[in-house]
Amino acid sequence: MAHRQTYAQRAAKHPNPAAKALLETIERKKTNLCVSVDVTKSDDFLKVIDLVGPYVCMVKTHVDIIEDFAPTLIERLQELSVNHDFVIFEDRKFADIGNTVALQYAAGVHKIASWAHLTNAHPVPGPGIVSGLAAVGRPLGRGLLLLAEMSTKGSLATGAYTEAAVRMAREHRDFVVGFIAQRRMESVATESVDPEEDFLILTPGVGLDTRGDGMGQQYRTPKEVITEAGCDVIIVGRGIYGKGDNVDVQAVQAQAERYRAEGWAAYLARIQ
Ligand code: 6AU
Numbered sequence: 001m002a003h004r005q006t007y008a009q010r011a012a013k014h015p016n017p018a019a020k021a022l023l024e025t026i027e028r029k030k031t032n033l034c035v036s037v038d039v040t041k042s043d044d045f046l047k048v049i050d051l052v053g054p055y056v057c058m059v060k061t062h063v064d065i066i067e068d069f070a071p072t073l074i075e076r077l078q079e080l081s082v083n084h085d086f087v088i089f090e091d092r093k094f095a096d097i098g099n100t101v102a103l104q105y106a107a108g109v110h111k112i113a114s115w116a117h118l119t120n121a122h123p124v125p126g127p128g129i130v131s132g133l134a135a136v137g138r139p140l141g142r143g144l145l146l147l148a149e150m151s152t153k154g155s156l157a158t159g160a161y162t163e164a165a166v167r168m169a170r171e172h173r174d175f176v177v178g179f180i181a182q183r184r185m186e187s188v189a190t191e192s193v194d195p196e197e198d199f200l201i202l203t204p205g206v207g208l209d210t211r212g213d214g215m216g217q218q219y220r221t222p223k224e225v226i227t228e229a230g231c232d233v234i235i236v237g238r239g240i241y242g243k244g245d246n247v248d249v250q251a252v253q254a255q256a257e258r259y260r261a262e263g264w265a266a267y268l269a270r271i272q
Contacts, residue, residue: 001186002198003230006271007032010198018117018143019177019200022087026057026233029085031260032226032267034058034202036091036237039244042068046076047247052240053084055256058118060089060235063110074115089202090116093147095124098132106136113137120145120180123165130168134175143177148185151205152216163189169199178202182220184230204235208262213238222259226266234263 002010011023026032035052037059039045045066049059059081066073081088090112094101101121105113112119113136121129123146133144148165150157157165162181166189169176178200179185185199207219219239225231240255241247 001184001230003184003201003232003270007232007267013196014177014198016143016174016177017141018087019198021117022058022200022233025085025087029054029057030264031055031057032233032263033256033260034060034089034233034235035240035256036060036062036204036235037241037244038062038065038237039241040065040067041245042066042070042073044244044247045073046080048241048244048252049077049080050084051247051249051252052256053080053086055253055260056084056086058087058089058233060091060237061116062091063112064092069109074111078115087117088115089118089120089145092116092119092121094119094121094129094133096129097125098128098130098135100132101129102132102136105133113140113142116142118143118145118177120147122147123161123168127168127171130172130176134172138175142175144172144175145178145180145200145202146176147181148179148188149181149183151182151203151218153212153218154216170194170197173197178232180204181231182225182229200233201231202233202235203229203231204237206234206236206259207239208258209239222262222266223269226263227269230270234259 007023008027014020146165148162166185203225
């Protein structure tokens with residue numbers, strides 16, 4: 001199974017350029033930490049990314065929450081991505097018919113496909129959502145993550161829905177590179193498993209100091225997520241920068257290094 005191998009072994013074999021780049025970055029920087037930069041002002045956004053850059057394999061954005069968005073922000077983000085060596089994941093959670101998501105992905109104010117190496121989608125509309133996004137993203141070497149499970153209390157993405165998400169991904173392995181999920185997916189929908197398949201599991205709902213946020217979010221530790229559940233990347237937001245305003249430089253760097261170290265130790269424990 002993929003998660004018994006090292007990130008480097010998986011990178012060497014992965015057919016999708018975005019997934020390969022992510023696995024290589026994880027190995028090179030010895031970090032499986034993705035920071036989710038959920039702040040609303042461009043200055044705070046760039047400041048947090050510059051501070052956490054050395055500690056992350058990937059930065060996750062919600063570009064639609066930036067209130068003073070301008071196209072130059074994307075240029076700055078791309079510069080930081082090159083200088084600090086991280087992959088960019090726009091957490092857009094597409095959820096519409098194929099034609100609409102293709103337009104939302106390529107066009108509009110944000111032109112996500114032109115800069116985000118990875119994005120994600122809810123499988124709820126059926127396989128047409130993957131075809132629509134693939135028509136735009138595949139020629140650009142992008143990758144897609146399907147939301148097979150969610151971290152929140154009362155999530156409806158369970159059971160047969162999660163199984164259907166895995167089947168949908170298996171039908172589109174050139175573009176769907178993994179899942180947002182809380183555990184490995186190999187044993188979900190076990191018919192026709194190709195031993196060569198390597199879906200990345202990116203896992204939000206990670207925190208070391210609290211178990212929830214009072215709005216449905218549920219947190220587990222890096223050890224629970226990486227060692228015990230076999231996931232590949234921890235996604236951490238508020239655990240690292242709090243509310244994201246009045247950014248405390250040393251506190252943000254210290255938290256980023258703390259989560260990086262915990263995530264990496266949990267991975268080393270898993271592959272032993
Ligand atoms: O660490 P937090 O709780 O501050 O932030 C978690 C981030 C947020 C959510 O939009 C996102 O992870 N998220 C997702 C993603 C990544 O798709 C899915 C999910 O099930 N739960 C979740 O929190 O930006």
